[in-house]
Amino acid sequence: xxxxxxxxxxxxxxxxxxxxxxxxxxxxxxxxxxxxxxxxxxxxxxxxxxxxxxxxxxxxxxxxxxxxxxxxxxxxxxxxxxxxxxxxxxxxxxxxxxxxxxxxxxxxxxxxxxxxxxxxxxxxxxxxxxxxxxxxxxxxxxxxxxxxxxxxxxxxxxxxxxxxxxxxxxxxxxxxxxxxxxxxxxxxxxxxxxxxxxxxxxxxxxxxxxxxxxxxxxxxxxxxxxxxxxxxxxxxxxxx
Amino acid sequence: xxxxxxxxxxxxxxxxxxxxxxxxxxxxxxxxxxxxxxxxxxxxxxxxxxxxxxxxxxxxxxxxxxxxxxxxxxxxxxxxxxxxxxxxxxxxxxxxxxxxxxxxxxxxxxxxxxxxxxxxxxxxxxxxxxxxxxxxxxxxxxxxxxxxxxxxxxxxxxxxxxxxxxxxxxxxxxxxxxxxxxxxxxxxxxxxxxxxxxxxxxxxxxxxxxxxxxxxxxxxxxxxxxxxxxxxxxxxxxxxxxxxxxxxxxxxxxxxxxxxxxxxxxxxxxxxxxxxxxxxxxxxxxxxxxxxxxxxxxxxxxxxxxxxxxxxxxxxxxxxxxxxxxxxxxxxxxxxxxxxxxxxxxxxxxxxxxxxxxxxxxxxxxxxxxxxxxxxxxxxxxxxxxxxxx
Numbered sequence: 082x083x084x085x086x087x088x089x090x091x092x093x094x095x096x097x098x099x100x101x102x103x104x105x106x107x108x109x110x111x112x113x114x115x116x117x118x119x120x121x122x123x124x125x126x127x128x129x130x131x132x133x134x135x136x137x138x139x140x141x142x143x144x145x146x147x148x149x150x151x152x153x154x155x156x157x158x159x160x161x162x163x164x165x166x167x168x169x170x171x172x173x174x175x176x177x178x179x180x181x182x183x184x185x186x187x188x189x190x191x192x193x194x195x196x197x198x199x200x201x202x203x204x205x206x207x208x209x210x211x212x213x214x215x216x217x218x219x220x221x222x223x224x225x226x227x228x229x230x231x232x233x234x235x236x237x238x239x240x241x242x243x244x245x246x247x248x249x250x251x252x253x254x255x256x257x258x259x260x261x262x263x264x265x266x267x268x269x270x271x272x273x274x275x276x277x278x279x280x281x282x283x284x285x286x287x288x289x290x291x292x293x294x295x296x297x298x299x300x301x302x303x304x305x306x307x308x309x310x311x312x313x314x315x316x317x318x319x320x321x
Numbered sequence: 322x323x324x325x326x327x328x329x330x331x332x333x334x335x336x337x338x339x340x341x342x343x344x345x346x347x348x349x350x351x352x353x354x355x356x357x358x359x360x361x362x363x364x365x366x367x368x369x370x371x372x373x374x375x376x377x378x379x380x381x382x383x384x385x386x387x388x389x390x391x392x393x394x395x396x397x398x399x400x401x402x403x404x405x406x407x408x409x410x411x412x413x414x415x416x417x418x419x420x421x422x423x424x425x426x427x428x429x430x431x432x433x434x435x436x437x438x439x440x441x442x443x444x445x446x447x448x449x450x451x452x453x454x455x456x457x458x459x460x461x462x463x464x465x466x467x468x469x470x471x472x473x474x475x476x477x478x479x480x481x482x483x484x485x486x487x488x489x490x491x492x493x494x495x496x497x498x499x500x501x502x503x504x505x506x507x508x509x510x511x512x513x514x515x516x517x518x519x520x521x522x523x524x525x526x527x528x529x530x531x532x533x534x535x536x537x538x539x540x541x542x543x544x545x546x547x548x549x550x551x552x553x554x555x556x557x558x559x560x561x562x563x564x565x566x567x568x569x570x571x572x573x574x575x576x577x578x579x580x581x582x583x584x585x586x587x588x589x590x591x592x593x594x595x596x597x598x599x600x601x602x603x604x605x606x607x608x609x610x611x612x613x614x615x616x617x618x619x620x621x622x623x624x625x626x627x628x629x630x631x632x633x634x635x636x637x638x639x640x641x642x643x644x645x646x647x648x649x650x651x652x653x654x655x656x657x658x659x660x661x662x663x664x665x666x667x668x669x670x671x672x673x674x675x676x677x678x679x680x681x682x683x684x685x686x687x688x689x690x691x692x693x694x695x696x697x698x699x700x701x702x703x704x705x706x707x708x709x710x711x
Binding site for chain 1: 552
């Protein structure tokens with residue numbers, strides 16, 4: 082099980098204090114989730130993440146709510162792990178790639194992602210899109226804790242189970258994820274637009290959807306302002 | 322065998338008659354009522370399409386998105402210091418409170434901690450935002466019920482608080498004062514005294530509102546037992562803040578999971594109400610304003626000396642990682658889930674805004690209520706459109 086490996090990796094060498102409460106919680110979680118758990122991560126003193134298998138996504142909601150007591154539904158959303166083909170940093174040499182330079186395909190994008198040494202977040206993963214949700218245990222003073230749950234969304238189908246039958250509040254969150262990322266939530270009672278006009282084409286939150294404001298007028302930070310000091314000056318007092 | 326009293330006989334006859342009437346009643350034709358997008362109860366531009374059967378709502382469908390600004394997309398092309406300017410505009414009545422969780426999440430990833438004084442000043446400004454936000458709610462709730470006076474009091478007395486925010490930060494509504502590692506500036510001279518003075522005004526306002534609204538028979542009739550949210554449903558829909566506490570959920574992020582703010586040092590109380598109706602939501606908020614005023618007093622008295630800015634690099638690059646930090650904002654749980662790949666800009670920011678979840682309960686909650694109650698329920702759930710349409 083990859084579980085143990087990632088836990089040890091999560092606690093960096095200089096951090097001697099282990100996070101016993103979270104370790105214990107994670108043990109309970111992995112026991113309840115069993116086979117469904119793919120990977121997990123603890124940030125010492127901060128938070129717990131788990132990644133579950135795609136097929137188990139719907140069942141996991143039931144387990145965390147009814148067996149682990151995480152009854153409070155925080156949010157549900159999707160991450161697009163493809164690096165933006167348009168350049169997203171202010172310090173990039175080319176801020177804009179013209180629209181006819183088609184967004185790079187999956188192969189190049191995953192190369193780029195691995196260059197940064199940070200691929201698919203703290204709990205890893207294989208697919209371009211990942212669903213993630215946050216649930217918490219509330220109403221019990223002194224025992225408040227939250228959990229972030231992630232799952233891969235298959236590239237071929239772009240579909241994952243709905244959570245609406247367990248957490249009714251997932252309704253709007255899934256509608257938003259559907260229109261923004263184009264992810265199907267199997268079993269959702271009515272996937273329709275929540276923010277965008279009904280005739281809107283495309284999924285704006287996908288990384289390959291251009292931010293049109295930047296197409297019309299390039300980011301001025303590159304040309305207008307005097308160059309920012311380099312990173313090596315970084316240790317001094319922050320600017321006020 | 323017990324004898325049947327006249328009263329019981331009458332009850333029986335009445336029940337029979339009621340049954341008979343239901344059975345012969347003709348089917349009413351459904352009607353669609355369009356509420357908004359420009360209704361004062363909507364604090365922005367929210368539209369509600371209500372299918373009515375007689376006076377009762379059969380199905381209500383809120384339509385959001387008239388104000389969607391795409392902040393989650395925009396944050397991907399902004400540097401971290403620039404993002405505070407954007408997120409200021411999410412809940413525009415309590416702007417400073419929007420910056421804090423974002424800054425805290427970034428600080429968590431950078432493993433930077435603000436100096437103690439900065440933490441305390443953040444907490445003061447956070448509570449002032451809460452007060453200025455909720456004061457307007459308290460007055461506005463009167464308007465929803467047809468009482469016009471309270472809202473004028475609210476606008477008048479909110480100014481005292483906004484003046485303090487402006488004096489400290491330079492902005493009445495959009496301070497943009499929080500920085501990674503601390504604050505932009507220290508407080509001006511004499512600010513603490515004048516802030517404590519304005520807290521007296523706030524308390525006075527709370528008393529006035531209590532006299533004007535809380536005890537009013539009309540107010541009680543319009544809000545008690547209306548729009549009841551049971552605790553379990555509230556949790557399923559992710560109701561947070563005063564809405565959750567009005568349903569009896571004993572949960573306040575300020576107490577239970579306080580990150581980077583001075584709440585553990587203070588003496589205060591989490592108010593909750595077990596009724597879960599519109600009245601409870603109003604009542605909890607009025608107590609929260611008082612509690613906030615109490616906290617500001619304590620914070621002003623105990624403010625530690627020292628710097629307000631930690632040592633941070635001139636160019637903010639946040640190390641790769643993921644963090645979720647939420648705070649107890651005036652409207653409820655507001656959190657930012659930041660995914661950083663170690664660049665100048667975040668890779669993905671998920672904004673968990675309170676009103677979005679608070680409003681997602683409306684289709685469930687409005688089913689079966691009468692038309693005038695739609696307004697009081699919406700008013701008491703208290704949402705800001707900027708917080709729904711991020």
